[in-house]
Amino acid sequence: MIIRPRRSVLYMPGSNARALEKAKTLPADAVILDLEDAVAPDAKDTARRQVADAVKAGGFGPREVVVRINGLDTVWGAADMAAAAQAGPDAILVPKVNSGADIARAAQAMAQAGAPPSTALWAMMETPLAMLQALDIAAAGPANRLAVFVMGTNDLAKETRARFVPGRAPMLSWLQTCLAAARAYGIEIVDGVYNDLSDAEGFLAECAQGRDLGFDGKTLIHPNQIEVANATFAPTEDEVARARAVIAAFDLPENAGKGALQLDGRMVERLHAEMGRRTVAIAEAVAAGS
Numbered sequence: 556m557i558i559r560p561r562r563s564v565l566y567m568p569g570s571n572a573r574a575l576e577k578a579k580t581l582p583a584d585a586v587i588l589d590l591e592d593a594v595a596p597d598a599k600d601t602a603r604r605q606v607a608d609a610v611k612a613g614g615f616g617p618r619e620v621v622v623r624i625n626g627l628d629t630v631w632g633a634a635d636m637a638a639a640a641q642a643g644p645d646a647i648l649v650p651k652v653n654s655g656a657d658i659a660r661a662a663q664a665m666a667q668a669g670a671p672p673s674t675a676l677w678a679m680m681e682t683p684l685a686m687l688q689a690l691d692i693a694a695a696g697p698a699n700r701l702a703v704f705v706m707g708t709n710d711l712a713k714e715t716r717a718r719f720v721p722g723r724a725p726m727l728s729w730l731q732t733c734l735a736a737a738r739a740y741g742i743e744i745v746d747g748v749y750n751d752l753s754d755a756e757g758f759l760a761e762c763a764q765g766r767d768l769g770f771d772g773k774t775l776i777h778p779n780q781i782e783v784a785n786a787t788f789a790p791t792e793d794e795v796a797r798a799r800a801v802i803a804a805f806d807l808p809e810n811a812g813k814g815a816l817q818l819d820g821r822m823v824e825r826l827h828a829e830m831g832r833r834t835v836a837i838a839e840a841v842a843a844g845s
Contacts, residue, residue: 560771560840560844561584561585561703561743561745562584562771562787563582563773563775563780564586564587564705564773565586565587565774565776565778566589566593566623566748566776567586567587567588567589568589568594569593569594570593570594570598579615579618581618582781583775584618584844585618585621585645585772586615586618586619587621587622587648587705588606588622589623590602590639591650599625599631603635603638604638607638610642610644611642616844621645621646621647622639622647622648623679624636624639624649624650625650626650626651633664636664636665636668637669639668640669640674641670644674645673645674646675646677647670647675647677648679648705649661649676649677650679651679651710652680652682652685653682653684653685653688657692658701659695659698661678661699662676662699662700662701675701675702675703677701677702677703677704678703678704678705679705680692680733681706681707681708681709682714683711683715685733686711689732689737693736693737696740696742697740702742703742703743704737704742704743704744704745705744705745705774706733706744706745706747708723708746708748709747711729711747712726719750722764730765731768745772745774746765746770747773748773748775748776749761749762749776749780750776758783762783762787762788766788790837794834795838798834799831799835800818800819801818801827801828802828802832805828
């Protein structure tokens with residue numbers, strides 16, 4: 556399995572040609588070229604053409620390129636899916652997913668539209684039904700190219716009337732439910748956006764909270780948020796060094812049959828070596844893309 560860093564996942568409006576070009580130069584791990592919320596109804600057709608052309612032209616370097624389409628049940632959904640699939644981005648992000656059946660339907664639509672096998676499916680987790688059926692959605696993933704959950708916290712707040720407060724207490728149960736469901740089926744998951752661009756301290760705190768909860772990264776609404784997200788969700792030098800030490804200890808011939816051992820005065824288990832391999836892989840992927 557290819558491990559990719561997704562520390563920073565930046566939304567870019569598909570209707571803004573300058574933004575699409577700028578996306579090729581930003582230090583985000585991934586960019587979401589948006590045809591949905593960021594695009595007005597009268598600009599949908601133009602945005603679709605611009606995004607498809609940008610993806611086909613390439614030039615995004617190591618950045619993961621994702622196209623968010625409008626819902627398949629909207630008047631724009633089918634055309635969005637056809638254009639995105641034929642352009643062949645790294646992934647297509649489907650909004651308003653409510654069930655495993657929605658995942659299967661989206662994957663079928665991707666195949667019918669000619670999406671290459673390398674194009675993954677990402678799912679927006681942004682409705683009350685999605686929170687209640689997160690496990691069903693995740694369980695549909697292995698058979699339907701589902702790779703990533705994206706938390707849509709703004710839509711969740713709208714649908715549930717939950718308030719945005721420091722610490723996100725109203726949303727913690729939903730965040731953790733989706734994270735557990737994703738991990739149960741080997742799916743990556745990125746946290747929702749932070750809306751207050753003037754509150755640097757609050758943004759840093761929410762990034763740290765997302766990291767500590769177990770998220771792989773955070774979705775962003777402005778390039779100014781990239782640096783903090785990248786730093787917060789990246790393994791630290793100490794974490795990488797510790798991971799390498801644990802891996803090396805278990806790789807010693809005399810420790811081949813051991814499930815636990817003592818290292819620098821601490822007990823470590825073989826599962827820590829497995830966790831360490833991912834930490835090192837992420838760090839190496841970050842270094843390779845920088």
